[in-house]
Amino acid sequence: MIIIGRLVRFLKPFVVQAGVSIVLGVAAIATSIGLLGTAAYLIAQAALHPSIAELHIAIVGVRFFGLARSIIRYLERWVSHGVNLRLLGQLQRWLYRTLVPLLPARQTLLPSGDVLHRSITDLENLENFYVRFISPSLVMMVTTIGMVWFSGLLSPAFWPWVAVGLVGAGGLTPLLVYAFQNKPTLRQVETGAALNTRIVEFIQGMEDYLLYGQEDFILAQVERLESTYHHLQLRRAHYRGLGDGLSLAWIGMTVWLVLWFGIDPVARGEFSGVLLVVLVAVILASSEAVSAILQGAQNLPLALHSARRLLELEGMASRVAVGGEVKDKSVVRRPDILVRDLSFRYAPDMPLVLDRINLSIPFGYHIGLLGPSGAGKSTLIHLLLRFWAVEQGEIYLGGVPLANWDEETLHQTFMVLEQRPYIFSETLRGNLSLGAPQADESQLWWALEQVELADWARRLPERLNTWVGNLGLQLSGGERQRLALARVFLSEAPVIILDEPTVHLDWTQATRITGRLIAWAERRTLIWITHLPYGLDWLDEIVVLRQGQIVEQGTPQELEQGRGFYTRMLNLARRYANGFAA
Numbered sequence: 001m002i003i004i005g006r007l008v009r010f011l012k013p014f015v016v017q018a019g020v021s022i023v024l025g026v027a028a029i030a031t032s033i034g035l036l037g038t039a040a041y042l043i044a045q046a047a048l049h050p051s052i053a054e055l056h057i058a059i060v061g062v063r064f065f066g067l068a069r070s071i072i073r074y075l076e077r078w079v080s081h082g083v084n085l086r087l088l089g090q091l092q093r094w095l096y097r098t099l100v101p102l103l104p105a106r107q108t109l110l111p112s113g114d115v116l117h118r119s120i121t122d123l124e125n126l127e128n129f130y131v132r133f134i135s136p137s138l139v140m141m142v143t144t145i146g147m148v149w150f151s152g153l154l155s156p157a158f159w160p161w162v163a164v165g166l167v168g169a170g171g172l173t174p175l176l177v178y179a180f181q182n183k184p185t186l187r188q189v190e191t192g193a194a195l196n197t198r199i200v201e202f203i204q205g206m207e208d209y210l211l212y213g214q215e216d217f218i219l220a221q222v223e224r225l226e227s228t229y230h231h232l233q234l235r236r237a238h239y240r241g242l243g244d245g246l247s248l249a250w251i252g253m254t255v256w257l258v259l260w261f262g263i264d265p266v267a268r269g270e271f272s273g274v275l276l277v278v279l280v281a282v283i284l285a286s287s288e289a290v291s292a293i294l295q296g297a298q299n300l301p302l303a304l305h306s307a308r309r310l311l312e313l314e315g316m317a318s319r320v321a322v323g324g325e326v327k328d329k330s331v332v333r334r335p336d337i338l339v340r341d342l343s344f345r346y347a348p349d350m351p352l353v354l355d356r357i358n359l360s361i362p363f364g365y366h367i368g369l370l371g372p373s374g375a376g377k378s379t380l381i382h383l384l385l386r387f388w389a390v391e392q393g394e395i396y397l398g399g400v401p402l403a404n405w406d407e408e409t410l411h412q413t414f415m416v417l418e419q420r421p422y423i424f425s426e427t428l429r430g431n432l433s434l435g436a437p438q439a440d441e442s443q444l445w446w447a448l449e450q451v452e453l454a455d456w457a458r459r460l461p462e463r464l465n466t467w468v469g470n471l472g473l474q475l476s477g478g479e480r481q482r483l484a485l486a487r488v489f490l491s492e493a494p495v496i497i498l499d500e501p502t503v504h505l506d507w508t509q510a511t512r513i514t515g516r517l518i519a520w521a522e523r524r525t526l527i528w529i530t531h532l533p534y535g536l537d538w539l540d541e542i543v544v545l546r547q548g549q550i551v552e553q554g555t556p557q558e559l560e561q562g563r564g565f566y567t568r569m570l571n572l573a574r575r576y577a578n579g580f581a582a
């Protein structure tokens with residue numbers, strides 16, 4: 001019920017249109033009943049050979065209901081599909097708004113295939129909830145009340161049977177269908193999501209699977225999931241068939257009871273035979289509303305499970321701090337960074353990844369964040385970007401607590417080159433201008449020059465307009481890295497964070513590009529993350545992280561003269577380099 005309540009709130013903006021669609025739905029069923037009722041009256045009355053004048057009203061009624069039924073049904077579909085499409089748009093917007101703050105940090109919790117499943121299949125299932133459940137339920141209720149009232153009007157002997165029959169067919173049977181469908185549907189949704197996840201993983205990791213000879217194993221998993229999925233689909237179809245049969249039995253029983261209790265009074269002349277025929281016809285006509293609600297009950301578990309999966313994203317999102325608004329825009333252009341007593345763990349039952357970190361990075365400083373793998377460097381940056389909420393300690397940006405920065409301004413302040421930069425299935429131009437849509441042709445070429453990709457780009461068949469599709473897989477590791485670095489050169493952000501920026505580059509090229517980066521970032525803050533203590537003399541300060549703690553801090557020269565962790569790393573690195581050279 002809570003889920004249904006949360007779903008109904010999405011309908012709020014379209015409540016008028018939804019109301020109109022329900023009224024039209026009731027009117028469409030009413031005209032169907034009217035058509036069958038007047039047609040039955042006409043045939044039954046005609047059998048008694050009355051004068052044509054006596055049949056006149058019934059003839060007009062048949063014409064009217066016949067015409068009105070098509071027009072009203074058309075209008076009802078038009079309005080309800082309009083509501084549906086707008087609703088789908090609203091749900092999609094809601095989903096993307098929910099996913100955006102969630103994805104950077106929680107990718108590990110949501111495999112890409114699962115996100116795909118949620119954003120396509122789950123949304124589609126949810127769409128059915130409104131058109132196939134809410135509206136038919138209300139139409140069924142009104143139809144039942146209307147039919148009970150009409151049969152009671154004809155004779156008090158009939159209405160209890162009509163009430164029992166319609167409640168059985170349109171109330172109890174859908175409930176039974178829902179109860180039986182619930183479990184297999186839950187399993188079907190989960191199996192479908194697992195299937196999607198496996199398929200996306202298989203495609204993304206195809207190279208490795210082939211290399212390790214694991215393709216048969218993965219394909220067997222996919223086939224197993226697929227066969228479970230089809231088996232569950234079959235089971236659901238089976239219950240659906242049972243539901244259809246059961247509701248028909250209820251309607252048939254109602255007709256039978258009405259005839260059983262009606263024939264004697266007709267024989268005794270106490271009740272009109274024509275009206276008895278009309279009553280039977282309208283009961284049969286009301287089964288149109290029954291079949292709609294049965295379809296709704298069939299889809300309800302699917303919609304509810306999908307809704308639960310979608311709404312749980314909201315719960316995850318609320319754990320990430322939501323920003324306010326930075327009033328003083330001047331701090332946005334020259335923000336100092338201050339980290340005070342920051343501790344962090346990924347989950348309450350996990351160990352501390354950062355332990356009482358204190359750090360001050362004045363604007364314009366070039367600082368190196370050094371430490372072995374797993375020291376917590378990326379975590380510190382992700383907290384700075386507010387991918388995760390700070391729970392212990394504080395981070396100030398430009399003197400303003402990080403939580404008070406709005407998302408958009410925060411993202412304009414930072415340019416981040418992640419360890420595995422993402423190359424989009426796009427043209428070279430599209431990939432370059434991602435963070436700098438204002439950049440003109442000459443700026444794009446300038447950026448390519450800085451990363452030594454301009455000659456390569458000139459040789460491409462369509463130069464900047466060449467498709468570097470398939471997530472950049474047709475580029476070499478070094479080309480991908482330099483393309484991502486070219487994006488950095490186009491950025492206007494005041495704080496630049498580069499996570500292992502020269503990985504995949506050869507030593508001489510890395511040195512040249514680093515030199516250009518240093519010069520370019522002269523009036524910006526630069527945070528250079530690395531685990532190699534090489535060639536860092538140009539930095540204003542180096543902070544050494546180890547097991548989540550700052551173990552050393554100072555200028556490169558100060559650290560080199562000391563006997564700490566940094567010197568040990570440096571000596572080790574030199575020994576390795578000499579060993580290789582020898």
Ligand SMILES: Nc1ncnc2c1ncn2[C@@H]1O[C@H](COP(=O)(O)OP(=O)(O)OP(=O)(O)O)[C@@H](O)[C@H]1O
Binds near residue numbers: 108372
């Ligand atoms: N999403 C996550 N959930 C749980 N633990 C995580 C998550 N991300 C990182 N960790 C753990 O936090 C610790 C610090 O990881 P982090 O990525 O910050 O290290 P790092 O210094 O950047 O390492 P590297 O140089 O290898 O990138 C590691 O032990 C890692 O396993």
